[in-house]
Amino acid sequence: MRIAVINNFYPPRPGGSAHLAQHLARAYAAAGHEVLVLTATYADAPLDEVSRGVRIVRVPAWTLPKTRFAANFDIGFTSSPKAKTRVFSLLDEFAPDVVHQHGQFFDLTWLSGWWARKRGVPTLLSIHTRLESPLSRFNSFVYAxxxxxxxxxxxxxxxxxxxVMDILMDRYIxxxxxxxxxxxxAIPVGIDPEVLRGGSAEVAFRKLGFDDRPIILSIGHVIxxxxxxxxxxxxxxxLARVPDAAVVVIGGVYxxxxxxxxxxxxxxxxxxxxxxxxxxxxPDFLAAADVEVHELEGGGFGTASLEALAVGIPVVAAIEPDNFLDIVVEDGRELYITPPIDEANPKADPDALAEVLIGILQSPDAARSAVGANAMRLVDEHFAIEAVARRHLQVLADMAATRPVRSPASGS
Structure with a gap:
């Protein structure tokens, strides 16, 4: 198959959807398919390159101002008459059998969807973000x-x-x-476990400037x-119970x-x-961590938390046991589920969270190792990129096979 992968976010731009798009694109190419990635320009990344069998073309973009309304996130948009011509030309030249889009509110998704409709090409859309705001009713109204x-x-x-990656996204869709x-x-988010394993705790401690303190790691942009x-x-x-504990936050603070x-x-x-x-x-910070925690708003379970599970680090999250739809997790078996404030408010209760964290930090190594082993097994069986890519490829192949035979549209 010829597969076009579309995402305004793509490495070296950081982010969970960026890395998932990259992992899938590389897995598609490794399976013998032709792959074209269209993304937005970012920093000094090449405008056109081939990496691991994947051609990556970056379309000139402008950046949304960093405001609280946009969660202070640097979102690159490509919208312009030239971008439309460029995207249509690239897709016509590549002639994909199917288009895999990432992100429902990005302009490259809209442009590629417009092109796909004109050319009769099926589209698969991975939705990574729900347009909702937990802190502002006004923003939620605007997003809706x-x-x-x-x-x-x-x-x-x-x-x-x-x-559909999880139960909350299913409800949103x-x-x-x-x-x-x-x-x-239903396909869960995928990661590459092997690139996360084998990190050096010593390197992480050296960067942090201290030795062997209990680390509560928190990975991901602060939004x-x-x-x-x-x-x-x-x-x-x-800290009253574990005085030398340190919270280490990795990610942009927006x-x-x-x-x-x-x-x-x-x-x-x-x-x-x-x-x-x-x-x-x-991987170095994961190797140094005693526990990872950042999914506390009742908003699901993202890539960063899966990465911690992949190396056997205990993860604490405010999720439902059936968060992954047909993959059910259990508190204290593969991870730790922190209680919500109440039934009407899914956010983590800080007092209950503190007790969970203290219990993990003070638990015997053997108990943490057992949970870590279960976590690694869960990731290897269900979330490893090879397994996730196979599920995507089967869906893409089925979509391409049902594509109606029609003559290419003329013009744009």
Whole structure:
């Protein structure tokens, strides 16, 4: 097959969807398929390159101003008349059998969907982000309006089949997009476990400037959906029982309220913020960590948490046991599920979170090792990129096989 992979986010731009798109593109190429990636320009990354059998073309982009409305995230958009011509030309030249898009609200998804509709090419869409705001009703209203006025009409054009990664996304898709998609397929997010294993704790401690303190690692950009507020509110109780514990946050800080709260609570000295780190540095910090925690808003379980599970690090998250739909996890078996504030509020209760963290940090090594072994087995069986790519490829092949035979459209 010829597969076009579309994502405004792609390495070296950091982010979970960027790395998943890269992993899948490489897996498609390794399986013998021709792969073209279209993404937005980023920093000094090459405009056109071939890496591991994948051609990557970066379309000139402009960056959305960093505001609280955009979660202070640097989102690159390519929208322009030249971009439309460029994208259509590249796709016409490549002539994909199927298009795999990432992100429902990016302009490259819209442009490739427009092209696919004109050319009769099926589209598979992986939705990584729910357009919701846990901290602002006004923002939630604006996001819902944008979903209804912009995203839904664009999806209606090419009616993609949608990849459902977890139970919360399934509910969101049913609520927002059910009438404008051609179907759903449940495939979890995938990672490459092997690149995460074998890190050096010594290297991480050297970068941190201290030796062998208990580390509560927190990986991922700090945004309202992953605010770290519950974590710092739990920290005074944790430090009372584990005085030398350190919270290490890796990721861009686009929402800094957690640091202000840490100052107010007098625990700021125990919080180490390293900013975004290259993917190659993550294994070292995982090797040094005693526990990983950042999914505390009741918003699911992302790539960073899976990466910690992959190396056997205990992970604490505010999720439901059936978060992965047909893959059920159990508290204390593969990971630790922290209780919510109450039934109506899925966010982690800081007091309950503190007790969970203390229990992990003070538990015998054998108990943590047992949970870690279960975690690694879970990832290897269900979330390793090879298994996830195989499921994607089967879906893509089925879609390509049902493509109607038609003459190429003329013009754009």
């Amino acid at each position: 309006t944008a979903d209804r006025m912009l995203v839904v009409p664009m999806m209606r054009i090419h009616r993609p089949k949608v990849v 049913e609520k927002r997009y059910r009438r404008v998609i051609s179907g759903k397929v 309202p959906q992953r605010s770290r507020i519950a974590l710092v509110r739990a920290l005074p109780k944790v 929402h800094d309220e957690f640091l202000q709260i840490a100052e107010q609570l007098g625990v700021r000295d125990a919080v180490f913020v390293l900013g975004a780190q290259p993917q190659t540095a993550i």
